[in-house]
Structures are given as structure tokens and as C-alpha cells.
Amino acid sequence: MSLIYAGIDLGGTGIKIALGSADGQILQHVTIPTLSQEGPQRILQRMSEAVTQLAKQCDCEISGVGIGVPGLADIKSGVTKFLPNLATQWREVRVADSLRASLGCQVRLLNDVRTASLAELKYGYGKNQPNLTFVFFALGTGVGGGIAIDGKLRLGPLGAAGELGHCTVVPNGRLCGCGNRGCLETVASGPVLVAEAVRLVLSGLAPLLHQLVEGDTGRITTKEMAQAAQEGDTHVADVIVQAATSLGTVAANLVTTLHPDMIVLGGGVAGIGKLVTETVQQVIREQVRMVPTDWLRVEVTQLGQEAGVLGAIALAAADDLF
Amino acid sequence: MSLIYAGIDLGGTGIKIALGSADGQILQHVTIPTLSQEGPQRILQRMSEAVTQLAKQCDCEISGVGIGVPGLADIKSGVTKFLPNLATQWREVRVADSLRASLGCQVRLLNDVRTASLAELKYGYGKNQPNLTFVFFALGTGVGGGIAIDGKLRLGPLGAAGELGHCTVVPNGRLCGCGNRGCLETVASGPVLVAEAVRLVLSGLAPLLHQLVEGDTGRITTKEMAQAAQEGDTHVADVIVQAATSLGTVAANLVTTLHPDMIVLGGGVAGIGKLVTETVQQVIREQVRMVPTDWLRVEVTQLGQEAGVLGAIALAAADDLF
Numbered sequence: 001m002s003l004i005y006a007g008i009d010l011g012g013t014g015i016k017i018a019l020g021s022a023d024g025q026i027l028q029h030v031t032i033p034t035l036s037q038e039g040p041q042r043i044l045q046r047m048s049e050a051v052t053q054l055a056k057q058c059d060c061e062i063s064g065v066g067i068g069v070p071g072l073a074d075i076k077s078g079v080t081k082f083l084p085n086l087a088t089q090w091r092e093v094r095v096a097d098s099l100r101a102s103l104g105c106q107v108r109l110l111n112d113v114r115t116a117s118l119a120e121l122k123y124g125y126g127k128n129q130p131n132l133t134f135v136f137f138a139l140g141t142g143v144g145g146g147i148a149i150d151g152k153l154r155l156g157p158l159g160a161a162g163e164l165g166h167c168t169v170v171p172n173g174r175l176c177g178c179g180n181r182g183c184l185e186t187v188a189s190g191p192v193l194v195a196e197a198v199r200l201v202l203s204g205l206a207p208l209l210h211q212l213v214e215g216d217t218g219r220i221t222t223k224e225m226a227q228a229a230q231e232g233d234t235h236v237a238d239v240i241v242q243a244a245t246s247l248g249t250v251a252a253n254l255v256t257t258l259h260p261d262m263i264v265l266g267g268g269v270a271g272i273g274k275l276v277t278e279t280v281q282q283v284i285r286e287q288v289r290m291v292p293t294d295w296l297r298v299e300v301t302q303l304g305q306e307a308g309v310l311g312a313i314a315l316a317a318a319d320d321l322f
Numbered sequence: 323m324s325l326i327y328a329g330i331d332l333g334g335t336g337i338k339i340a341l342g343s344a345d346g347q348i349l350q351h352v353t354i355p356t357l358s359q360e361g362p363q364r365i366l367q368r369m370s371e372a373v374t375q376l377a378k379q380c381d382c383e384i385s386g387v388g389i390g391v392p393g394l395a396d397i398k399s400g401v402t403k404f405l406p407n408l409a410t411q412w413r414e415v416r417v418a419d420s421l422r423a424s425l426g427c428q429v430r431l432l433n434d435v436r437t438a439s440l441a442e443l444k445y446g447y448g449k450n451q452p453n454l455t456f457v458f459f460a461l462g463t464g465v466g467g468g469i470a471i472d473g474k475l476r477l478g479p480l481g482a483a484g485e486l487g488h489c490t491v492v493p494n495g496r497l498c499g500c501g502n503r504g505c506l507e508t509v510a511s512g513p514v515l516v517a518e519a520v521r522l523v524l525s526g527l528a529p530l531l532h533q534l535v536e537g538d539t540g541r542i543t544t545k546e547m548a549q550a551a552q553e554g555d556t557h558v559a560d561v562i563v564q565a566a567t568s569l570g571t572v573a574a575n576l577v578t579t580l581h582p583d584m585i586v587l588g589g590g591v592a593g594i595g596k597l598v599t600e601t602v603q604q605v606i607r608e609q610v611r612m613v614p615t616d617w618l619r620v621e622v623t624q625l626g627q628e629a630g631v632l633g634a635i636a637l638a639a640a641d642d643l644f
Binding site for chain 2: 072133145147149154155156157158160161162163164166167168169170171176178179180249250252253254256257258259286287288289290291295
């Protein structure tokens with residue numbers, strides 16, 4: 001029987017935990033609330049208990065644990081550096097040591113978008129192309145990223161390489177949460193799109209979107225924006241195209257730099273679909289002139305909500321990452 | 323005795339040829355004029371004759387030939403794609419086949435900045451750090467680049483990855499020779515700096531530079547600009563800082579993306595020295611906020627004019643590039 005690993009996706013509201021094998025077969029899974037205000041020690045204890053419980057249900061031994069965290073962690077020491085969306089921000093929490101002590105196996109930490117990139121590499125577009133080179137953008141509340149080169153995730157000394165949301169795309173632009181100005185995250189995240197849509201609805205420039213949310217701007221998400229754009233709200237479509245154009249510029253620079261086989265998009269903004277992927281493809285065609293780019297695919301990830309835990313399982317099982 | 327390789331650096335005015343071993347020891351070298359108007363066939367014939375001549379002088383057999391070309395070539399087929407600075411532009415010239423037939427050994431082609439990056443990896447900053455990750459910018463008439471990740475040059479399917487001069491840094495900026503707008507090359511190349519310096523001299527804003535070139539703007543190079551800036555021409559210094567700031571933005575995005583150990587600068591603009599390296603370092607510190615960047619070194623290459631042929635020898639000798 002193959003070895004069983006635990007994959008954990010630590011989110012702001014929920015913690016997804018799954019047991020599975022290195023080939024991506026999930027045996028058991030559970031989601032527990034994060035209750036971030038309880039603080040790291042209590043949360044780690046509940047995580048550990050949930051993994052033990054799942055292992056009992058499967059009647060199996062856990063060979064390793066992988067955890068995707070929403071922020072930065074030192075991959076070598078398994079210590080969190082900064083998880084901005086969790087209460088107390090988890091600065092210097094010794095997650096790997098703590099879980100290793102309670103679970104008795106190896107524990108690895110990695111940024112959650114990098115684990116999702118690893119899932120893409122092992123179980124997604126890279127599944128049948130083990131030497132795939134791709135650039136992954138996760139376009140959600142924040143904009144994260146991951147880079148696979150010749151089938152290997154680029155991590156850098158801390159595991160922090162691939163923070164594509166913090167590439168400068170508007171020189172001297174808006175202040176970003178990171179402290180820099182004009183990061184991709186300041187022009188292409190979910191909140192940026194929603195805020196623009198709120199402006200349009202309040203200005204009377206998005207009648208279909210107004211109707212879709214019954215005048216309640218608090219209900220606007222990128223999903224409603226996608227529908228309104230599709231059905232004819234041209235200003236909403238333009239907001240999406242503008243964001244995708246900035247994304248396209250960052251992607252084009254990465255094509256020029258790295259010549260990936262693919263650009264893979266995930267997260268709510270990617271869920272908008274063709275208007276985003278086709279804009280990105282067009283910007284790449286316009287801005288990358290040194291070589292033909294017909295070979296380059298821009299695709300939305302086909303891995304769904306499971307990407308996080310799958311990537312964490314791949315992290316636990318990986319023998320070539322560190 | 324170790325194997326001997328020929329390294330060729332094909333330039334717009336001269337062709338440098340050297341014979342040496344994989345450890346970078348040069349036995350013989352010669353420079354012949356390019357005479358680009360003679361066309362590829364005649365030039366390839368003279369190249370071949372010069373290599374044969376050098377081999378005779380050394381009384382040695384050539385085990386392989388590497389050629390750095392000023393433009394794009396398909397590394398797999400050894401066919402040039404586009405060498406913009408040579409007469410007839412060398413479109414689809416079967417260089418490897420031609421030289422293989424006359425010299426009887428394996429022949430490899432690569433962009434000349436990528437061969438210089440390879441020299442940096444094998445004989446420069448990477449010499450004692452075989453797993454070095456660095457980003458190399460060659461800031462001359464054009465702006466070229468090369469990327470080494472964990473000690474391996476990133477080439478991509480055509481060998482065209484690393485064209486860092488064609489990363490967009492000014493959205494909707496100046497038209498670049500490549501057809502895109504706002505490429506790094508449009509704001510940080512030698513000609514850009516010289517043109518700005520001409521404007522300053524003609525406007526009476528660069529009195530020291532005016533004096534240095536005795537009022538003859540045709541004599542201005544980045545060398546005179548460096549001296550004038552150093553001695554107190556503040557407008558000249560500002561022109562250099564502006565260009566280095568754009569370079570710094572592209573470098574910062576690559577630090578965010580790849581977490582290299584070093585940024586290495588070559589070419590005439592890099593020869594300006596500290597005003598460039600310190601500006602780049604400062605911009606990186608300002609724009610990369612997700613992780614500390616104290617570990618990152620920004621350095622000027624220590625390989626001189628020999629970098630081209632040395633890299634071409636390394637290309638010929640490489641066993642892990644293709």
C-alpha cells in the first residue's frame with residue numbers, strides 16, 4: 001500500500017485537511033473552522049487532533065504533513081514569518097516543530113499559492129508533462145503566484161520566490177499593502193475589481209449589474225461582474241479588461257524573461273473566464289515581440305477547491321523540493 | 323591533456339575567436355574584422371579558416387565550437403533567426419551545419435548576452451558557487467540579459483528566454499526597436515543616456531560634460547557622462563539615476579519573481595559604476611517589501627572583454643544545456 005500524507009490548507013475562515021497518497025488520491029477530508037482569534041497554539045492543537053482523527057478513520061499511519069499557509073513562511077525551518085489575514089499575524093510561529101511533536105512525522109510549510117502551483121504541477125496541467133514550465137497567478141483577495149521551471153517549483157532560499165502580485169506594474173501607482181507602489185495586486189485583485197464595480201453601480205454606469213444585485217452593492221462579487229459584462233454592461237467589461245491588461249503586462253514580462261509553456265490563472269478573477277484569458281493572451285502577443293508566442297497557452301486552472309490540500313499533500317510527499 | 327574548444331564572439335565590427343579548455347584557460351586568440359556586408363557565407367568561411375589556423379598554431383584538435391551571436395538563434399538547430407545589427411540580418415542562416423561541415427565537430431549557437439551569462443556562471447561570480455542564481459543585464463547599445471537558476475542557464479525552447487531589455491517598464495512608453503512600447507531598452511541603453519546627455523549639453527545644463535568633450539557632442543559616451551556626474555554635473559547624474567531607476571524596477575520584479583542571489587550588470591552603462599549599482603540596490607530595497615533583501619548583491623561583472631569568447635567556449639563544452 002502506498003504511503004499516506006496529510007495535506008492542510010490553512011485559510012482565514014476554514015482549515016481544509018485531507019489524507020491522500022502522492023498520486024493525488026484523497027482518502028478522507030474534513031474542514032474545520034479556523035477561529036483565527038484563538039491564536040496559533042490552540043489552532044495547531046485542533047489541526048493535529050483533526051489529522052489524528054482522520055488517520056484513525058482511515059486506519060492508516062501518516063508519513064508526512066504539508067501545510068499551505070496564507071503568507072510567508074521559512075520553508076527550511078517551518079516557521080511562519082507573516083500571515084497577514086490571521087489574527088496575531090502568526091509572526092515566528094514554529095508550526096513544523098509543534099506538529100512534528102504531536103504527530104510524530106515530518107511537517108513542511110509553504111505559501112498557499114505555491115502549494116496550489118505544486119498541485120498544478122503534479123495533478124493539473126503538469127500531470128502528463130513533468131517538465132512543464134509555467135507561471136501561475138492566483139487572483140483572489142490578494143494576488144499570489146508560483147513559478148515552475150522545467151517541472152520544478154522555483155522557491156528561493158525562503159520559499160518566497162513567485163510573489164507575482166508584488167511585481168510593480170504601475171510605476172508610482174497606488175500604495176500596496178506590502179508598502180510598495182503600483183504592485184499588480186493594487187490593480188488586478190478581487191477587491192480592486194469589486195470597488196470599481198461599486199463605483200459604476202453608484203454612478204449609474206452598470207445598469208445590468210445594478211439589477212443583478214438588486215441595487216445592493218454589498219452583494220457584488222467578480223461572479224456578478226462576469227455575468228453583467230457578458231450580458232452587455234460595457235463599463236463593467238472595461239474594468240475587467242483594464243485589470244487583465246495589467247496582468248497581461250506582468251505575464252508578458254515573464255514570458256520574455258522565462259519562456260514558459262503556459263500561463264495558468266486561478267482564483268475568483270480567473271473565474272471570470274475568457275474576457276480575462278483572451279485579454280492576457282492579446283497583451284502578451286502585443287508586448288512580446290522578440291519571438292512568436294503562438295505556442296503559449298493562457299488557461300484557467302482546472303483544479304477546483306481541492307487544489308490547496310492536493311498541493312499540500314504533494315508538498316509532504318515531495319522528494320526534490322528542498 | 324584536456325579537450326580544446328573554440329569560442330567565437332560574433333560582433334557587428336569584429337569577430338573574436340579563442341581556443342581554450344572547459345576550465346576557461348585560453349590558449350590562442352585572434353580578432354578578425356566582421357565585414358558584415360560580405361554576407362553570411364563569406365563570413366562563415368573566414369571564421370572557419372581562422373579557427374583552423376589557430377588550431378594549427380596550437381597543434382590541437384577542436385572538440386567543439388560555441389558561437390555567441392548578436393540576436394536570436396534557434397539553439398536546437400543552430401540556425402540564426404534575426405541578427406539585427408549585421409547586414410542582411412542573417413535570417414535563417416544554417417551556421418551550425420555550415421561550420422560543422424568545414425570543421426568536423428559539433429557547433430552550438432546562442433545569443434551573445436546569454437553566452438556572457440554562461441561565462442559569468444562558469445568563470446565569474448558563479449565560479450566557486452556552482453548553484454548560484456543570478457540575473458544578468460548587459461547594458462550597451464541594446465539591453466540584453468541572461469538568467470541562471472540554481473547554476474543552470476534558463477534558455478527556453480529557442481534559447482530566447484532572458485531578453486530582459488524587452489520587459490515593459492513604462493506602460494505605453496516609447497516605441498522600442500522590437501515593436502513593443504516602454505521596454506527597458508527604451509530607457510536604459512547607452513544610446514538613451516547619450517541622447518539625454520546631448521540634450522543637456524545643447525541646453526547648457528551640463529557644463530562639465532561640455533568641457534570634457536570640448537563642446538563636441540559627438541564625442542559623448544557613458545564614460546564621459548560618468549566622469550561629469552562624478553565631478554558635479556547634477557543633471558547628468560540625474561539622467562543616470564533615472565535610467566538606473568527603471569533598471570532597478572525590472573530588477574526588483576525579478577527579485578520578487580525569482581529570488582536570485584545576485585544582480586550582475588555588464589556593458590557600458592554598468593561601467594558608470596556605483597551611481598548605477600547603488601541606485602538599483604536602493605530601488606530593490608524600496609520596491610521589494612515582502613522579504614528582506616539585505617542578502618542580495620548588485621555587482622558589475624569582473625569579466626572583461628573576454629566574457630564573450632569565454633562564454634562561447636563554455637557553450638561548446640557544456641554537457642547540461644540542451
